[in-house]
Amino acid sequence: MSDSKTVVHLVAGARPNFMKIAPLWHSLTACSWAEPVVVHTGQHYDTNMSATFFDDLGLPAPDHNLEIGSGTHGEQTGRTMIAYEALCLRQPPDWVVVVGDVNATAACAIAARKLCLPVAHLEAGLRSGDRSMPEEINRIVTDAIADLLWTPSPDADENLRREGRPDQTIERVGNIMLDAYERLRPRIEAAAKSAAPGLQQGGFGVVTLHRPVNVDSKEQLIANCDVLVALAGDLPLVFPVHPRTRAAIDRFGLQDRFSHPNLRVVEPLGYVDFMALVTGARLVITDSGGIQEETTYLGIPCLTLRDSTERPITITEGTNELVTTGTLLSKARAALKDGASGARRPDLWDGRTAERVADSLRRHVCQHV
Ligand code: UD1
Secondary structure, eight states: OOSSOEEEEEEEOSHHHHHHHHHHHHHHHTOTTEEEEEEEOOSSOSGGGTHHHHHHTTOOSOSEEOOOOSOOHHHHHHHHHHHHHHHHHHSOOSEEEEETTSHHHHHHHHHHHHTTOOEEEETTTOOOSOTTSHHHHHHHHHHHHOSEEEESSHHHHHHHHHTTOOGGGEEEOOOTHHHHHHHHHHHHHHHHTTSSTTSOTTSOEEEEOOOHHHHSSHHHHHHHHHHHHHHHTTSOEEEEOOHHHHHHHHHTTOTTTTOBTTEEEEOOOOHHHHHHHHHTOSEEEEOOSHHHHHHHHHTOOEEEESSOOSOTHHHHTSSEEEEOHHHHHHHHHHHHHHOOOSOOOOTTOSSOHHHHHHHHHHHHHHHHO
C-alpha cells in the first residue's frame, strides 16, 4: 500500500442508512490508512429524518450533499446517478461503500461501477422474494454489480451464491446497525426512563408504518388504523409517524380516525429517542426492515405487517413474526400474553461488525494496489 490514504466514500441517502455508515465512519477514522468521506444524497432531508441522526450518531456534517430530495423512483434514482457520477469524476474515491437498499444505494453503486470504481455493499444478500418492493430491486441490482458483498447472516450468503456471485466476493461480517446501538447504549438507556412520559416501562407498544403497501391507499390505511385503535384499548401505543404516512393521513383526511387517547401519534424521532422508546416497549408493530433486527437484538416481540421479510433470521432465531391487517390484533394479544420466549441473537450480531468491515476493506485495498 502507498503512503497516501485510501479515500472511501460512505454513501447514505435515507434514514435507515445513517446508523449503518456511522459505526463504519468511526472505525475507519481510527485507521491510519483510511480517509472516510461521507456522501449524503439528500433523499431524506427533514431535520428529524436526517440531521438529528448525524448529531446523535456523532457523524460530521456530510462532506458532500447531493440534495436530491423527493420524487418518483425514476427521478430520484436518475438525479442521484447524475449527481454522484459528477462527484466521482471531479474527486474520484478509491472505494465506494453503499449500504442497505434505498434508491441511493443502487443509484450510487451503478454510477460508481460504470466509472470502474470498486464498490462494496454493506448488508448484501437480503432478499424478500417480493419484486414489487422497490427495495428488493435495489438489493438485486446492487448485489449483482458490487465487487465486495458484506452480509449480515447465512441466508444472505446463500442468496448471493444462488444468484451466482463468486464465493470470494462474499464475506459475512454481521449486523452493523447493532454497532450503532452498542455505541450509544448508555445514552439510550438513560433516555429510556423519560421516552414515553406518563407510560410505564414495558407498558406500551411502539408502532411504525410507512411502506407504500400499508399507507398509500385510503382503504388499507383505514383498515390498519382501525386495528391500531382497537389494540390501543388493551395497550397504549406510541406511533412516530413517517412523512409518507403523515402525508397520506392528511391527504385522506384521517386525522380524527387516528385520534384515540391511547394512541399517541408523534413526529419522527431521532436515533437515541427512538431506540430509547423501543427499549421500554412491550411490543413493536412495524413494517420497517431495521426495526425487525433491533427488536430481535433486544428480545422484544415484533409483529411485522408485511407478507414477506428479507430478514428471515429475525423469525427463525429472533422475536419477529409476520402479520396481516386481519391477524394483527389477535397476534398482538397473543404476544402480550406470551412475550418473546426462546429467541436468541444471531451470530455476529455483537456490536463489532464495523471492525470486521474495516479489516475486510483493508485486505481488499491491499489487493487492489
Ligand atoms: C425510503 C426507502 C425505504 C426506507 C425508508 C425509511 C427507497 C426506495 N425507500 O422510503 O427503503 O425504509 O426510506 O424512511 O429508497 N419525505 C419528507 N421528508 C424527508 C424524506 C421524505 O417529507 O426527509 C417525504 C417525501 O417527500 C415523500 C415521502 O416522504 O413524499 C417518501 O420519501 P422517499 O424517500 O421517497 O421514500 P420513503 O418512503 O421514505
